[in-house]
Amino acid sequence: MARASKGLLSSEERELLEVIGTGNVQKAGLLLGSKNVRVNCLDEHGMTPLMHAAYKGKANLCRLLLQHGANVNCNEHEHGYTALMFAGLSGNKEITWMMLEAGADTDAINSVGRTAAQMAAFVGQHDCVMVINNFFPRERLDYYTKSQGLDIEPKLPIKLAGPLHKIITTTNLHPVKIVMLVQENPLLADVESLGKCCRVLDLICEKCMKQRDMNEVLALKMHYLSCIFQKCSNFLKEREDELNGLLKSLLKGRDTDGFPVYQEKFIRECIRKFPYCEATLLQQLVRSIAPVEIGSDPTAFSVLTQAITGQLGFVDAEFCTTCGEKGAEKRCSVCKMVTYCDQNCQKVHWFTHKKVCKTLQVHEKQDMEAAKVKKKQEKKEAEEFNSAVGPSSRQIGSMEESACIDPSTSRAEENKTAEASVSSPESAYEDDSSRTSTNIPKESEE
Numbered sequence: 385m386a387r388a389s390k391g392l393l394s395s396e397e398r399e400l401l402e403v404i405g406t407g408n409v410q411k412a413g414l415l416l417g418s419k420n421v422r423v424n425c426l427d428e429h430g431m432t433p434l435m436h437a438a439y440k441g442k443a444n445l446c447r448l449l450l451q452h453g454a455n456v457n458c459n460e461h462e463h464g465y466t467a468l469m470f471a472g473l474s475g476n477k478e479i480t481w482m483m484l485e486a487g488a489d490t491d492a493i494n495s496v497g498r499t500a501a502q503m504a505a506f507v508g509q510h511d512c513v514m515v516i517n518n519f520f521p522r523e524r525l526d527y528y529t530k531s532q533g534l535d536i537e538p539k540l541p542i543k544l545a546g547p548l549h550k551i552i553t554t555t556n557l558h559p560v561k562i563v564m565l566v567q568e569n570p571l572l573a574d575v576e577s578l579g580k581c582c583r584v585l586d587l588i589c590e591k592c593m594k595q596r597d598m599n600e601v602l603a604l605k606m607h608y609l610s611c612i613f614q615k616c617s618n619f620l621k622e623r624e625d626e627l628n629g630l631l632k633s634l635l636k637g638r639d640t641d642g643f644p645v646y647q648e649k650f651i652r653e654c655i656r657k658f659p660y661c662e663a664t665l666l667q668q669l670v671r672s673i674a675p676v677e678i679g680s681d682p683t684a685f686s687v688l689t690q691a692i693t694g695q696l697g698f699v700d701a702e703f704c705t706t707c708g709e710k711g712a713e714k715r716c717s718v719c720k721m722v723t724y725c726d727q728n729c730q731k732v733h734w735f736t737h738k739k740v741c742k743t744l745q746v747h748e749k750q751d752m753e754a755a756k757v758k759k760k761q762e763k764k765e766a767e768e769f770n771s772a773v774g775p776s777s778r779q780i781g782s783m784e785e786s787a788c789i790d791p792s793t794s795r796a797e798e799n800k801t802a803e804a805s806v807s808s809p810e811s812a813y814e815d816d817s818s819r820t821s822t823n824i825p826k827e828s829e830e
Contacts (some may be wrong), residue, residue: 389426390426390427390428390429390430390460390462390644391426391427391428392426392507393425393426393427394420394421394683395420396415396418396420396421396435397420397421397422397425399415399429400415400416400421400425400433401433401436403415404433404437404440404442404445405436406443407440407444409443409444409445409448412445412448413448416448416449416452423449423452423453423454424453424454424455424458424652426460428458428657429461429462430461430462431465432454432455432458432460432467433454433457434446434449434450434454434455434467435458435461435465435466435467435470437449437469438467438468438471438474438476438479438483439471439473439474440474441474441475441476441479441793443476443478443482446471446479446482446483450486454467455643456468456483456486456488457487457488457489457492458489459492461494461638463494463496464492464493464494464495464546465497466488466489466492466494466500466688467483467488467492468480468483468484468489468490468492468500468516469492469494469503469504470498471483471500471512472500472501472503472504472509472512472513472516473503473507473509474509475504475507475509475511475512476512476562476685477511477512477515480504480512480515481515481519483517484516484519484698485522488500490516490519500516501513501517501694504516505694506655510694511696511710513693514555514693514694515555517601517692517693517694518553518554518555518605518692518693519553520549520552520553520602522545522549524588525540525545525548525549525552526545528540528545528584528587529541529542529545539580539583539584539587539609540580540581540584541577541580542790543571544571544572544577544580544581547565547569547571547572547690548572548581548584550565550611551565551566551609552606553567555693556686556707556708556709556710557605557608557685557689557692557693557707557708558685558707558709559612559634559647559650559651559685560631560634560635560647560706560707560708561709561784562609562612562635563612563616563627563630563631563709564631564707566578566612566613566616566627566734567626567627567631570705573620573626573627574620575617575620575621576798577613578613578616578617578620579617581610581613582610582613582614582617584590585606585607585609585610585613586606586607586610588602588603588606589602589603589606589607589610589659590603590606592606593660593663600660600663600664600665600666601665601691601692603660603663604658604663604665604666604688604691604692605692607654607657607658607659608654608655608688611653611654611657612654615630615650616630628715631732632735632736633646634646634647634650635647635732635733635735635736636735636736637736637737637739638679639739641739642736642737642739642740643678643679644736645678645679647685648678648679648683648684649678651683651684651685651688652684655669655670655673655684655688665691669687669688669689669691670693672687673687684711685708702723703723704723704724704725704729705722705723705724705729705737706724706725706729706732706733707725707729707735708727709729712724712725712729714726714727714729714730716730716737716741716744718742718745719741719742719744719745720745721744721745722737722744775814794826
């Protein structure tokens with residue numbers, strides 16, 4: 385079929401664009417089966433059906449179009465927008481991930497020189513930004529599942545590629561979350577498997593730093609994950625408690641305020657061990673973390689997360705106290721001060737939270753009482769202000785009422801006065817008697 389031209393659409397293709405707007409997957413599938421429908425047809429603005437579906441957040445339609453061979457990197461849009469850019473603008477993480485898995489170019493720029501991640505950040509879609517920035521193609525990991533050169537066996541068994549890729553592409557870098565992901569997968573929770581994963585992560589880190597287009601962010605992330613895997617391996621060698629001991633060590637808070645000191649020191653140690661001291665990103669992290677005392681803000685985890693996933697700005701969301709997952713809605717039923725993803729996270733964290741729960745409960749009551757006192761004080765001040773300005777405001781109001789006379793009423797009164805002066809000249813002379821003699825008409829003097 386001939387190359388698509390902008391705006392030259394058949395009736396079926398126009399109908400397809402309309403169907404995409406309604407989200408009817410079944411009808412769209414029937415239209416895509418027609419010979420008169422090109423899956424990469426262009427409307428008058430250069431948008432393909434995939435771009436329309438991505439921008440409107442229709443995940444099922446995006447999947448259908450990709451199955452029919454839609455070009456994810458089409459750049460015929462009048463302003464150079466790609467399907468990945470439209471997915472980022474829509475704020476749909478599933479579609480963004482779908483475009484990336486289909487081979488979307490993350491470095492493509494539009495007419496104003498912005499990439500998909502920059503466009504998503506510009507409109508505040510930070511979840512999509514994190515998905516794009518943390519994406520790692522599966523093909524790059526599959527490279528290590530094959531024997532290279534003189535290697536007798538591959539560096540990474542095929543069975544470990546999937547679980548490792550899931551952890552590499554995660555947007556939550558909390559060490560507790562990473563350990564939980566390792567613990568959940570029996571294939572990874574093994575000393576030998578963890579050792580092989582560490583080796584592959586170190587190789588990717590080295591490659592990112594030595595390649596022509598150096599990628600410090602990805603290198604730092606691979607090093608950080610390798611440190612966590614190594615810590616898991618060390619715990620499994622010493623104990624056989626399925627990493628529960630490591631979780632407790634990372635979560636254990638100090639007695640005064642419950643701050644996880646070991647977790648803070650561990651993350652700082654991971655950053656310190658980064659083997660490429662000349663890296664600009666490492667120097668920025670050290671300058672941000674070194675002057676901060678343990679227990680104060682910003683924490684090492686927050687600085688590291690911002691460096692790897694990008695600046696989040698103001699995020700109106702709760703994070704799980706245990707694993708750092710965004711969107712936690714459960715709260716401790718006693719103190720109401722800490723949030724969790726689910727009952728499992730609360731159960732894991734309870735051994736250390738119970739030490740400060742009652743203290744936090746007292747603080748919560750004090751905060752509520754302080755808020756009530758402040759509200760009463762504001763109400764009292766408002767009443768005093770109203771009583772102070774009340775009389776003067778009433779006087780002003782009466783003056784305004786007297787000044788605001790209806791024009792029709794004033795004209796009627798003027799007409800009545802004029803009629804009275806014409807009908808009784810004597811009254812007119814009586815009124816004139818109060819004036820000075822120079823104002824009296826000559827006829828009355830005579």
